Amino acid sequence: MSNCASYGGLLVILSGPSGVGKDTVLEKLKEKMPHMCLSVSMTTRQKRKEETDRKDYIFTDFMDFDEKIKQGYFLEYAKYGENYYGTPKTTIENWLNEGKIVFLKIEVQGAQIIRSGFAKTISIFLSTPTFAELITRLKARKSECDEDIARRIEIARSELKRANEYDYIVINDVVDRAADDICAIIRAEQLKYKSMQKYVNEVINNA
């Protein structure tokens, strides 16, 4: 499948343990679905050297994050390890009002908040084919210290136990295939009768 047509707004949650390859899959997905929108989260985590402020994350400090919580700036936020991560509300709402397909790359607690607050969401859990492969990938990227890696492995264990809360599981074995799988999920969702009704009404009513 090379491309994905769009028929109206949809909020797509993409979760998966640290190291599973969410960014790589999303990059591939962007090639297949150029019209998709990806939320840029705010975080108190330190910027990695390969990351760009406001592109990968909006990096901030704990005081500012706390202030933003009080202002109701976030659609959802969660603590992951020692840091906070949150989805800015306004951008997402604007995109959805414009009928865009919006991806949130968030962890399991945030996913639960979004699911309970939005009627039209689909949630996808990305996994590696094996747990050993996840650990290999996490260590290979060399972006965290040993202590942080150990913490992320522990969080991964608890996140994997909650994979059953998701609508779909995609295995990131081959990146291109994982992106195709996500494209297929979205296409199927967009082609459901309730989404397509307004496009097909003319035909049905004049038959």
Ligand code: 5GP
């Ligand atoms: P990382 O530090 O590896 O960039 O992200 C750690 C975890 O936080 C990942 O599972 C990532 O998907 C998640 N995350 C990133 N942004 C957000 C957000 O805005 N909200 C929530 N709940 N999780 C997020």
